[in-house]
Structures are given as C-alpha cells and as structure tokens.
Amino acid sequence: MKICIIAEGSYPYITGGVSSWVNTLIQNMDMYEFVIYAIAPEEKSRGDFKYDLPKNVSGVSEVFLDSWKNEPVVKQSKLKFSILERETIKELILGRPFDWDHLFKLIEQKKVNAVQDFLLSRDFFDIVYQAYVESYSQTPFTEFFWTMRSLLLPLFHIMKHDIPEADVYHAPSTGYAGIVGSLAKRRYGKPLIITEHGIYTREREIEIIKATWMKNYYKNMWIEFFYNLSRCSYDYADRVITLFNRNKEVEITLGCNENIISIIPNGVDYDGFSKLAKVEPIRKPNLKYSVGAIVRVVPIKDIKTMISAFALVKQELPETEFVIIGPIDEDEDYYNECIQLVEDLKLKDLTFTGKADVKSYIPHSDLFVLSSISEGQPLSLLETMACGKPNIATDVGSCKEVIYGSADRLGKCGVVVPIMDYVTLSKSIVKLLRDEPLRKEMGEIAMKRVDNYFRREMMVNSYMDIYEEMGNR
Structure with missing residues (x-):
C-alpha cells in the first residue's frame, strides 16, 4: 500500500510536534510505502530536511508558497470563465x-x-x-x-501542482494540506484521511487577529477564507481523526460530519522515556530547583509569558534555573524579542538550548511548563509525564484532559492555568517547587496515565487499522 502524507509547514523541515508525529508514524509502519507531499512557505527550505527520511519513504514532492515568483508570466487570451x-x-x-x-x-x-x-x-x-x-x-x-x-x-499556486498518485491520502491538518488532499481524492478516487492535532482555522484566526500588517477591515475576510479551506477538507474526507473530545466538538460546529470523526490520542515511547525517571538529577552549584520547557521558540507558544513568569519565580526562589529546550531558528525576530525581554528583566539562570536531545535534559528538571495560546495534544507534555515529571500548562487543546484526567480516576498530575496569565503561572511553579511530596505524587500519576492511555503502540495500531480499512475500499 502506498500512502501519501500531505504535510503543511511541518515535516520534514521542522522538528517536534506534528513533524515528530509524522516521523513516528512512518518509522513504525515499515510494511507500507510512504510518499511525502511537503508544503513550505519559502523556496530556500528546499532539501533542508531536519529528519533522516525512513527507508520506506520513496519520495518527497516539495511545494513552496513563494515559488510562484519564479514562474514566467505568459500572456493568455481572455479566459472566458462561465x-x-x-x-x-x-x-x-x-x-x-x-x-x-x-x-x-x-x-x-x-x-x-x-x-x-x-x-x-x-x-x-x-x-x-x-x-x-x-x-x-x-x-x-x-x-x-x-x-x-x-x-x-498561494491557493491557486498549490492547486496547479502535480500530486503523487497513492492508495490513501493522509493530511495532518486541514488548510492548504487539506485542499491538496481533497483535490487528490477527486482526481484519483482514493480515500482521504484528515488528522487535526489542533484546530487549523482557530490557529490561523489567532494569527490574523494579532497581525499588525493587515488592515482590520480585511481580517474577517481572511479568517473566513481559512474556514472555507477547512470546510472543503471536512466535506471530502472519508475519515477525520482528532486527538481528544473537545476538538471533536469544535469540528462538528465547523461543519464536519460527526459520523466520520474518530478520536486517536497521541502516543509516546513510554518504555524508553519512563527509564529516565530513575536518572539522578544534576544541579549546578548554588541552584536548588530546575524548571524546564520543551518548546519551539515561536509566538504561538507564548514564550514571553513564560519568561515573565520565570522572573517572578526568581524573586521568590532565587536558587531556581530555567531551561527552554527547543529550536530557536524558526522565527528569529521573535527569538530576539525574547532575548531582549530576558535582558530587560535582568533575568539570570535562564538558558535557551536550541535544538537538543530532550532525553538528556528531562531528568534534570523538577517540573515542566507550557505557556502556549494554542495546542493540540502536545507530545512534549506526554513525554515528560512518561518520565514522572509534573507539568504546568495553559488551558489549551487537551492539556486539561491530559493533566487532570478525563477517562480515569488517577488524579491530577500537574496544574492548568489560564493563557497569558504569567502571575498565576509563576505562583503555580513556586507552589510545586516548594512541595516535593506533591511533585512526586503527581509524577507517579503522570506515568500511570501515559502507560494506560498514551503509549505509542496504541496510536500506531489504531492508524494501521484505519489504513487497512481505507486501502481495502
């Protein structure tokens, strides 16, 4: 069976998140052939893959939103639209x-x-x-x-590109990727699967509302444009998969047929990550506590709120360090703004690691923080939980369901706070750092929850069943 993954703004150009999910799926399904249709913003990304492609990837078709500039302008006769x-x-x-x-x-x-x-x-x-x-x-x-x-x-530029022929098409988002999948289904008559990690339209809406380059009276039109792209994806999809129930409810309100929606949670390598719980933490001299964050340094992750919270924590617990683990080169302007904020706050003991092996950092932090303004079901949350670490996260995506538990009575394995509320975030950090027994209890609950509901093999087996079902149609 040949499966075409249609990835927009993620695999194989960016690490973590959806990209990591795609790579995991392919690596654990070597019985299938995969071809990647990769959509990226800029031509300069061509061939700049952040992953070593698995052996069962037979090809990558790269499409760039800015490559229209290289097309010759050909004077056509009157187009004669109906x-x-x-x-x-x-x-x-x-x-x-x-x-x-x-x-x-x-x-x-x-x-x-x-x-x-x-x-x-x-x-x-x-x-x-x-x-x-x-x-x-x-x-x-x-x-x-x-x-x-x-x-x-960008829409017309993408639609006129060739699409590889495959037995099944799978887009890890709606948006432009969903449009390509819909066009492929129409062209080849093969099934289309959509997986929404977050709600694409809601994420674009947030970006548009915050945009300063766009006139306010055009913002609603841009927002409705992206809602239209999602409606197309829902209409053409044979199966729509989401990660948790809240997303399913949103998809239904956006026009998706409830009968085609399935819930498949993310999965992580529990056996591999849980071993890290036994690693003895290493502390720098004169530092008693360590707070970590596994995150890309981009605006939607709201790193500035995290930094502001850290500054308040340092006032209460000066012997605390902060380690932000993840790529810093995806939005260099935003990264520089974060560095400037650190300097303005005169904040010490804060480190940006850049792209790094998260397993080498997780054991040495007492807890982890996520301050995003939009998420799906963060893999970093599940990975640190599998290591026995409590988490403090904003109330976005499935964070509340994962941390507080919606399908079990295990208890809380962290704290959920409002978005952009650095004061509440800082107080929650201080409370957990001062209460070691509570941190230990939450860490044990976190490991049990991942073991019971978020194992990688559970996720892979669920997708294998769907691929077989779709491929046999």
Whole structure:
C-alpha cells in the first residue's frame, strides 16, 4: 500500500510536534510505502530536511508558497470563465460557502495555467470588482485588489501542482494540506484521511487577529477564507481523526460530519522515556530547583509569558534555573524579542538550548511548563509525564484532559492555568517547587496515565487499522 502524507509547514523541515508525529508514524509502519507531499512557505527550505527520511519513504514532492515568483508570466487570451465559475471565485474571495467541485473543475480544465497572469487578467479584475462593490466599497479599491491577490495566490499556486498518485491520502491538518488532499481524492478516487492535532482555522484566526500588517477591515475576510479551506477538507474526507473530545466538538460546529470523526490520542515511547525517571538529577552549584520547557521558540507558544513568569519565580526562589529546550531558528525576530525581554528583566539562570536531545535534559528538571495560546495534544507534555515529571500548562487543546484526567480516576498530575496569565503561572511553579511530596505524587500519576492511555503502540495500531480499512475500499 502506498500512502501519501500531505504535510503543511511541518515535516520534514521542522522538528517536534506534528513533524515528530509524522516521523513516528512512518518509522513504525515499515510494511507500507510512504510518499511525502511537503508544503513550505519559502523556496530556500528546499532539501533542508531536519529528519533522516525512513527507508520506506520513496519520495518527497516539495511545494513552496513563494515559488510562484519564479514562474514566467505568459500572456493568455481572455479566459472566458462561465457565470458559475465567476460566482465561485467571488464567493471564495468573500469567504462564503460554495461548491469546491466547481473550483477544482476550473483547475482540472487548465483554465488557470499561469497563476500570475490569471491574477492580473481582466477576468480576475472584473470578479474582484464585483466582490468589492458588493461588500467592500467603503475601502480603497486598489488596496482591496492587491489584498485579494495575496489571499488567492498561494491557493491557486498549490492547486496547479502535480500530486503523487497513492492508495490513501493522509493530511495532518486541514488548510492548504487539506485542499491538496481533497483535490487528490477527486482526481484519483482514493480515500482521504484528515488528522487535526489542533484546530487549523482557530490557529490561523489567532494569527490574523494579532497581525499588525493587515488592515482590520480585511481580517474577517481572511479568517473566513481559512474556514472555507477547512470546510472543503471536512466535506471530502472519508475519515477525520482528532486527538481528544473537545476538538471533536469544535469540528462538528465547523461543519464536519460527526459520523466520520474518530478520536486517536497521541502516543509516546513510554518504555524508553519512563527509564529516565530513575536518572539522578544534576544541579549546578548554588541552584536548588530546575524548571524546564520543551518548546519551539515561536509566538504561538507564548514564550514571553513564560519568561515573565520565570522572573517572578526568581524573586521568590532565587536558587531556581530555567531551561527552554527547543529550536530557536524558526522565527528569529521573535527569538530576539525574547532575548531582549530576558535582558530587560535582568533575568539570570535562564538558558535557551536550541535544538537538543530532550532525553538528556528531562531528568534534570523538577517540573515542566507550557505557556502556549494554542495546542493540540502536545507530545512534549506526554513525554515528560512518561518520565514522572509534573507539568504546568495553559488551558489549551487537551492539556486539561491530559493533566487532570478525563477517562480515569488517577488524579491530577500537574496544574492548568489560564493563557497569558504569567502571575498565576509563576505562583503555580513556586507552589510545586516548594512541595516535593506533591511533585512526586503527581509524577507517579503522570506515568500511570501515559502507560494506560498514551503509549505509542496504541496510536500506531489504531492508524494501521484505519489504513487497512481505507486501502481495502
């Protein structure tokens, strides 16, 4: 069986999170052939893989959102869109629901050969103008036109790329990856599986609301555009898999058919990580406590709230160190802002390790912290729990279900705090550091919970069953 994994902004260019999940899935299914359709923002990432590809990966198709710049501008004759096609593109621009079949037919009929030319054509101009008159006539037209061009360019650029033929298509998100999967299902008639770790549309919505480069009166249109992408993915998918019940409820409200949704929690190598619980912690001279965070240094992880909390902890417990373990090069501007905040707060004993072997750091921290404003079911949370470490995490994704337990009566293995509340976060850290018996009790509960519900082999076996079911259709 040949399975095409359609990864957007993750594997194999970025480590951790979804990328780690994809790599684990492939490594533990050597009976299948995998091909990767990788979508990344910039051409400069070409071939810059952060993983050694498993032997059962037969190929990687790389597609970059900025590579349209390299396409020659070919002057086409008038495109002659039908009324239905014009209406479809207008509804896409305005973020309204429409039948994606009409848009896919337009692509298949090769009416859009050169994306740049299409977006500068008189046909596109007329469609944009109709949308403008209908809903945005109070804004400058030139600004509206170039905003629409930016909105649609990546989508049309991706849709006109070749897609490898496979027996099953599996996208670890909706968004652009989900669109490619939907187009592949239509083109080849093969099943599509969507796995949502977080809710893609909610994550894009957060980014758009916080964006300073975008005019406020266009933000809702961008948000609705991404909701439209997700609706397409849900409509075409044969199975939608999520990691926990809260996400399932959100997917249903976003238009996904409840009958095709399954819940498969993430899984980690419990046997490997649990051995680390026996490793004796090493402390630097004059330091009594150590707090760790396994996280990518990017805005959605809200590292600044974590740093602000650490500063308050240092006032209460000066003998504490903080170790932030994870890549620092994914958003260099944000990393520099974090470094500046550390300097402004005159915060000592804080280390950014960069990309590192987490197993060499986990045993030496008393507890771990996660301050994200959006998550799915963090692998780092499960990995540190498997090592017997309590966690303090924001109330995002499945953190509350994992830490407090929704399917057992084992008890709490950490603390859940509100997002962006560095004061409550700092108080929770201080409380656990001062209470060693409580930390030990929570650590034991954490190990039991992972052992019972979040083992890697449980996750792998569940996906194997689904691949076999889909492949036999």
